[in-house]
Structures are given as structure tokens and as C-alpha cells.
């Protein structure tokens with residue numbers, strides 16, 4: 001990454017890695033098609049023989065000014081063939097993030113694993129570790145009949161538990177999602193303030209000789225949910241986003257301001273969230289674009305104009321991704337509830353007596369308004385309460401079947 | 412913090428150093444009579460370009476130059492050198508002269524018949540020595556200049572979302 005305060009410019013490098021013919025060049029071609037004219041440079045394929053990349057493909061993207069910094073991404077692919085090892089290494093130099101394009105086909109499993117090992121070795125020569133880098137795996141060629149199930153690929157290839165995106169690069173499916181995910185992992189590191197006030201001026205040479213490497217500091221883990229770990233930085237981010245999503249207006253950007261009780265409460269909710277996602281995966285519940293849209297529209301309805309919504313989000317420092325995550329969670333909750341509780345409508349049938357009862361026990365809430373005036377509101381209230389009870393039950397059940405460890409000392 | 416290593420790898424150019432660099436490059440273009448010069452870091456990012464160069468795609472040129480240099484490193488290794496510090500490509504009208512600047516950048520000069528490779532070679536040696544010195548001093552300085560506005564990364568994400576709206 002180059003940060004140039006003279007030109008007020010940031011330039012990040014993303015590298016598409018993977019075995020030969022897995023679809024790396026195709027990814028770049030799709031991105032090239034989808035980037036608006038004014039923001040893209042030429043897609044350059046260098047010294048190609050047939051359709052095989054010998055040197056590298058290159059696509060520059062210019063996002064324009066963001067908060068006063070012109071922001072650019074440089075996308076590279078590497079040649080996958082084994083005999084171009086040195087080219088792969090040179091393209092990796094200075095990579096800020098890596099996208100591994102895996103070929104889902106059953107007979108390619110070995111090539112995928114070899115390429116991944118090769119990636120690790122090359123990074124190692126630059127003193128880098130894959131698990132510490134922004135890293136995304138794309139399961140490509142999902143359209144082919146001999147594609148392995150994703151679970152199988154996860155087990156055999158994704159030993160890092162890196163985030164993954166299924167794709168059919170040939171039709172463009174999943175390509176932008178992969179790029180956005182990798183970019184956001186790189187960008188998340190630019191959100192955190194530099195530790196301490198002092199920054200080392202100018203860059204040290206990229207290949208530093210073994211100058212007493214700092215003792216490997218593993219990132220602190222705040223909890224384990226079955227096989228998944230929640231890192232402290234992820235938790236911090238979650239807390240901040242939850243605060244911003246919630247009704248609170250005061251800014252809580254400083255994690256230290258969270259009290260221990262709040263942290264514990266938020267961790268519980270994050271664990272629930274994690275359990276939910278794991279359960280959804282087990283049940284093969286996926287959220288379609290349309291379902292997500294419905295949720296997002298629901299949110300947008302709260303605002304008169306798009307500008308008003310953007311302003312609201314900007315004020316809360318929320319990104320569309322934050323909203324999407326939240327919306328996805330809501331859709332999943334709905335779907336799981338429907339799967340787990342077959343007689344859902346039964347549970348939501350409410351009798352007149354129940355409504356009256358609820359009205360009288362909670363009369364304070366309705367400020368003396370007549371029963372008929374608030375009936376609809378009461379019914380909604382009861383439904384909400386039922387839903388909460390159902391969720392509670394569900395989370396209790398999930399927790400019974402799960403192994404959860406909390407590391408309070410890391411909170 | 413696991414990002415420590417990554418941060419160390421960032422190539423940072425601060426305003427005062429950058430201004431100095433551009434001044435040197437301007438002088439160099441004038442003295443050598445070249446058409447233009449590109450300063451490119453070894454990872455392939457353009458640092459800056461000076462002179463008249465509107466017809467070039469600077470980003471792609473930078474990636475190629477950095478790639479070419481790294482590739483010749485392999486060549487050098489075979490000959491028992493660690494790397495070649497100068498490369499020269501001759502065209503019918505335009506030529507390009509590449510030279511290493513310290514251990515982090517490459518200076519790419521485009522020139523035509525108004526000058527000679529000898530002149531470019533001479534002045535670029537001077538230039539690279541001066542630039543290397545700036546880098547060297549800069550690397551030792553510590554500064555407290557704030558890195559980024561908070562929320563910068565999120566803002567870029569939004570921009571990406573906008574750009575790739577379905």
C-alpha cells in the first residue's frame with residue numbers, strides 16, 4: 001500500500017491467486033466490465049499465450065476522492081502454472097490483500113491445495129502469514145456438475161476459516177461480492193487509528209532482513225462458539241456497530257468507554273448471533289438478494305428521501321454493509337423460526353381475552369387510551385413478546401447443543 | 412496488534428519529502444531534456460510523474476515497470492548479481508530508461524531524439540543518488556502526523572458499494 005500525503009492519495013494492491021485455469025482472469029474481466037468508465041483503466045494482460053496468463057493481468061480502479069484522499073485499487077492476477085513461480089512471487093510483493101480463486105471441481109482439489117501451499121510459502125519469504133492478512137477464498141465454478149459441495153471444500157481447503165464466497169465467475173456471479181469483501185478487509189485496517197501517535201516516517205524496505213521479528217502476538221480471543229473464534233477486534237467492531245444501530249445518539253467509538261456489564265451483555269448477543277449463523281449453515285439456509293432487499297426497503301421507509309437516510313447513516317457512522325449484516329440476521333431469524341416451529345401461526349393466534357388481559361396488565365403503557373383505540377397496538381405488543389419468548393427458547397436450545405467458552409480476561 | 416507488520420510495510424510519503432522529490436524530478440527533466448519521468452515504488456504504485464506525459468496510462472506503466480524490474484532480478488541472480496540497477500529499452504521514436512532508487516523505488520524516464528541515452532544516464536545517476544538520500548533520511552524520521560480520518564475505510568466501502576450497485 002502506498003500512502004502519499006503529497007498527492008493525498010492511497011493506493012492498495014489486491015492479488016488474485018489460485019491454480020491455473022481457476023478463473024482469476026475471468027474475475028478481472030468481470031470487474032472491468034462492471035466498473036464505470038470514468039473509474040477504470042485498461043485491463044492489461046501481459047504476455048499471454050493462448051488464454052493462459054504468463055506474467056500477470058492488471059486492472060487499476062480509481063474510486064476518486066474519499067474524505068480528501070484519492071483512493072485507488074490495483075488488481076493483479078498471478079499465473080497459476082507451476083513453472084511461473086518467480087512471477088507469482090513478484091506480484092505478491094506488497095499485496096495488501098489476497099483473493100484465492102479456488103476451482104470447485106472435484107478433480108482440482110489437489111491443485112487448489114498445492115496452490116494454497118505455494119501462496120503460504122511465497123508470503124513466508126516476505127515475512128507474512130496468510131492468517132494475518134486480509135484473505136478471502138472464492139469457490140468458483142459452482143455451475144459445474146462435478147463441483148464438490150462447499151462443506152467438502154471448506155473442510156479440505158479452508159483450514160484458516162477464511163471468509164468465502166461461492167461464485168460462477170463466467171457469468172459474473174459472486175465476483176463483485178468477492179472483491180468487495182476483500183477490499184473491506186483491507187479497509188477495516190485503515191479504520192483503526194494508528195497505535196500511539198508516532199508513525200514511522202517513510203517506509204522501511206519491503207523485504208526486511210531478519211531483524212529480530214517481534215514475538216508472534218496472537219490476536220486475543222474473547223469467546224469460542226463451537227469451532228469458531230471471536231477475536232477481540234471483531235467483538236469491538238460488533239459493539240460499536242450495535243451501538244450505532246441502536247437508538248443511542250451518543251458516540252461510542254472508544255471501546256474503553258464500554259462498561260464491563262455492557263461488554264458482557266453485547267458478547268451474549270454476539271454469541272447468539274454466531275449460534276444463529278452456524279445453525280443456518282447447518283440447515284443450509286441462505287438469504288437471497290430479494291429477501292435482503294425487502295428488509296433494506298423496510299429500513300429505508302423510515303426516511304423521506306435517500307439523502308435523509310444517507311445523512312442518518314453517516315451521522316451514526318454506519319455503512320451499508322452494517323445494515324446488510326443486520327438485515328441478513330433478521331431474515332435468517334425469521335427463516336429458522338419457521339423451520340423449527342412448524343405450527344408458528346398457531347402460536348401467533350391471539351384470542352380477544354388475551355388481548356384484553358394484556359391491555360389491563362399493561363394499562364400504564366397505554367396512558368389511559370381506550371381499549372378499542374389501542375387494540376392493534378396491543379396485538380402487535382403481544383406478538384413481539386411471543387417472538388421474544390420464541391427466540392429465547394431457540395437460543396437456549398442452541399446453547400444446550402453447543403460448546404461456548406468466554407474469555408472474560410480478554411474483554 | 413496483528414496489523415503492526417502490515418503497517419510497517421506501508422510506503423508512506425509525507426508532504427515535505429514529496430515536495431522535495433517533485434522539485435528534484437522537475438530539475439532532472441529540464442537538465443536531461445527527457446519527455447517525462449515516473450517515480451514508481453517497487454510494489455508497482457506510481458509515486459508521481461513529471462514532464463509531459465498525457466498519452467501514457469501511468470498506473471499500468473507503473474505495474475509493468477515494477478514487474479519488469481522484479482523479473483530481471485531473477486536474470487541477475489542467474490548471473491550472480493543481486494539485481495541490475497539500470498535497464499534501457501530502445502524504441503523507434505521513444506525510449507525508456509529505468510534505474511533503481513535505493514531499495515524502494517524505480518525511476519522511469521521516457522525520452523526521444525531530443526536527448527541521448529548517455530545524457531539520461533548521467534543525470535539519472537545524480538538524481539537517484541539525491542532521491543536515495545531523501546528516502547534514507549525520511550526512513551529515520553519519526554512523525555506524529557495523523558494517518559487517516561476516522562471512518563475513512565468505511566467511507567471507501569460505501570463508495571465501492573455505490574460503484575457496484577446492482
Ligand SMILES: Nc1nc2c(ncn2[C@@H]2O[C@H](COP(=O)(O)OP(=O)(O)O)[C@@H](O)[C@H]2O)c(=O)[nH]1
Nearest residue numbers: 020021022023024025026140141167168169170
Ligand atoms: N463453467 C465455468 N467456467 C469458468 C468459470 N470461471 C471461469 N471459467 C472458465 O475457465 C477457464 C479459465 O479461466 P481463466 O479466468 O482464464 O483462469 P485463470 O488461469 O485462473 O486466469 C476459462 O475458459 C473460463 O471461461 C465458472 O465459474 N464456470
Ligand SMILES: [Mg+2]
Nearest residue numbers: 024025052053
Ligand atoms: Mg489467467
